Amino acid sequence: MKKVFVAIVVLVLSMASANVFAIDTKKQNLIISKCDQIKEDLVTLQHNDARTRVYLGRYYETILNKFIVPLNLRLVENNTSNAGLIENQSNFSTVRGKFVEDFISYQKGLEELVAMDCKNEPGQFYEKLVTVRAKRATANKNVLKLRELAGKQVELVTTLTEKIK
Numbered sequence: 001m002k003k004v005f006v007a008i009v010v011l012v013l014s015m016a017s018a019n020v021f022a023i024d025t026k027k028q029n030l031i032i033s034k035c036d037q038i039k040e041d042l043v044t045l046q047h048n049d050a051r052t053r054v055y056l057g058r059y060y061e062t063i064l065n066k067f068i069v070p071l072n073l074r075l076v077e078n079n080t081s082n083a084g085l086i087e088n089q090s091n092f093s094t095v096r097g098k099f100v101e102d103f104i105s106y107q108k109g110l111e112e113l114v115a116m117d118c119k120n121e122p123g124q125f126y127e128k129l130v131t132v133r134a135k136r137a138t139a140n141k142n143v144l145k146l147r148e149l150a151g152k153q154v155e156l157v158t159t160l161t162e163k164i165k
Helices: 002-018 025-033 035-077 083-115 122-164
Strands: none
Touching (some): 025 035, 025 122, 083 122
């Protein structure tokens, strides 16, 4: 019974995954007819996202290297280290590294998408578009997590300040 259930699940998933990127004729024709505009929009997005990555990368690096790390070093020097602050530093550093990795992966995918011929290969173009959208969503999740960790850092510092007073 268990083998039959597994076989059914595998069959259903394989059928579903086969149709994920299948696009109908209407979408193909739309991609072909709007190809030039789509490419223009993608190039604009590419430039804007590159600037955003540089800005956010510097911003997160500044938070880490000019606020989080020096504070933790100072606390260790004064024998008042805080486990929450150390953990938050580790998490922030890890997610920041993941942000850089994921954003670079997204930008490479976007470059490949812009280089594709959407008039002659609308199906492959759409498939790559879906993949690039997923990569952009992953990069966005990293940004949200970094914002959350920066807010947590402020809370932890506020709590520490109140304890020291």
